[in-house]
Amino acid sequence: MDRRLKNKLAECLNRPVLWNYPLAGHTTFGVGGPAAALAVVETHAELASFLGIVEQEGLAWRVLGGGSNVLVRDEGFDGVAVLLDGVFSHHSFGLTDGGVTVEAGAAVRFPKLLAMCVKQGYAGLEFSAGIPGTVGGAVVMNAGAWGAAIADVLTSVDIMGPLGQERIEAANLQPQYRRMVIPVPQPYVVVSAILSLQHENPADIHNRCDSYLQQRRLRQPKAAGSAGSVFKNPEGDSAGRLIEASGLKGLKIGSAEVSNLHANVIINRGGASALDILRLMERIQQKVAADSGIYLDPEVHIL
Numbered sequence: 001m002d003r004r005l006k007n008k009l010a011e012c013l014n015r016p017v018l019w020n021y022p023l024a025g026h027t028t029f030g031v032g033g034p035a036a037a038l039a040v041v042e043t044h045a046e047l048a049s050f051l052g053i054v055e056q057e058g059l060a061w062r063v064l065g066g067g068s069n070v071l072v073r074d075e076g077f078d079g080v081a082v083l084l085d086g087v088f089s090h091h092s093f094g095l096t097d098g099g100v101t102v103e104a105g106a107a108v109r110f111p112k113l114l115a116m117c118v119k120q121g122y123a124g125l126e127f128s129a130g131i132p133g134t135v136g137g138a139v140v141m142n143a144g145a146w147g148a149a150i151a152d153v154l155t156s157v158d159i160m161g162p163l164g165q166e167r168i169e170a171a172n173l174q175p176q177y178r179r180m181v182i183p184v185p186q187p188y189v190v191v192s193a194i195l196s197l198q199h200e201n202p203a204d205i206h207n208r209c210d211s212y213l214q215q216r217r218l219r220q221p222k223a224a225g226s227a228g229s230v231f232k233n234p235e236g237d238s239a240g241r242l243i244e245a246s247g248l249k250g251l252k253i254g255s256a257e258v259s260n261l262h263a264n265v266i267i268n269r270g271g272a273s274a275l276d277i278l279r280l281m282e283r284i285q286q287k288v289a290a291d292s293g294i295y296l297d298p299e300v301h302i303l
């Protein structure tokens with residue numbers, strides 16, 4: 001990136017742009033190289049200016065939420081990694097006739113939002129107990145568990161692209177398994193979401209979350225050093241079952257290991273490289289395909 005472009009980017013943002021910034025610490029896998037730049041965007045106006053510049057200059061960029069579903073390559077990302085903060089970290093609750101409306105900025109931590117909802121007796125997000133990340137990441141991934149997903153409680157999503165900001169009503173979203181199709185030209189930034197929840201006794205909501213968390217503890221390793229499920233479940237089957245059936249639990253490449261607790265989780269045992277993880281993913285795909293004829297599709301987004 002030349003100095004002219006660096007200056008242009010720096011001028012449109014309040015917070016200093018960080019050049020050649022290591023991204024590993026911004027992902028739960030904890031691996032990967034630097035981004036050419038890390039930009040923290042705090043207002044809609046800043047975001048609009050930023051998107052105008054990257055569009056005009058043909059610069060690659062990518063929003064990072066909680067980094068709990070991304071794998072950054074060792075060579076890093078030759079573009080601008082964008083972190084949302086400021087107004088995008090705000091939330092508000094509004095009471096309606098039938099329930100509660102939650103307006104949450106994309107940078108709001110999903111677990112924090114759940115905790116606030118539980119405390120106030122707002123039901124509907126219990127499925128997310130134990131899912132890390134942000135509201136923006138949850139929308140993009142259509143995060144879900146136990147047969148429920150964020151799409152079930154979405155009223156609308158606000159996105160911003162190079163052409164401006166737009167509200168997409170839930171009826172026009174096309175939620176898919178671990179993917180939300182938002183019918184606007186790519187790329188875009190999810191800036192906020194409106195969720196519709198119900199009143200319920202906080203103790204009952206709390207108990208449901210607890211039960212989900214207990215089941216998770218039995219089946220899944222901790223968040224640090226993993227990105228949850230690495231592969232999507234193929235239609236009518238489970239990636240974890242297929243990987244286990246191929247005898248791959250515990251398989252290790254470098255410091256990356258197929259979890260013994262949940263075969264669809266890869267753990268960075270400490271000091272793994274992104275290449276270790278990518279090689280392990282490839283080995284899993286090859287063995288499972290050879291054994292079952294099913295090619296596993298990554299759920300993790302690779303940068």
Ligand SMILES: Cc1cc2nc3c(=O)[nH]c(=O)nc-3n(C[C@H](O)[C@H](O)[C@H](O)COP(=O)(O)OP(=O)(O)OC[C@H]3O[C@@H](n4cnc5c(N)ncnc54)[C@H](O)[C@@H]3O)c2cc1C
Binds near residue numbers: 064070131136301
């Ligand atoms: C221990 C553990 C357990 C998990 N369990 C589950 C589970 O049960 N169910 C489940 O669905 N997932 C699970 N995950 C995966 C992950 O937590 C979810 O996919 C989560 O919703 C990702 O949110 P994030 O903010 O971390 O997104 P990131 O990982 O930061 O990003 C994911 C993708 O979304 C894009 N993105 C993020 N924010 C925005 C935005 N505002 N605008 C545009 N694009 C954006 C990124 O560029 C990237 O492509 C788990 C992960 C871990 C580590």
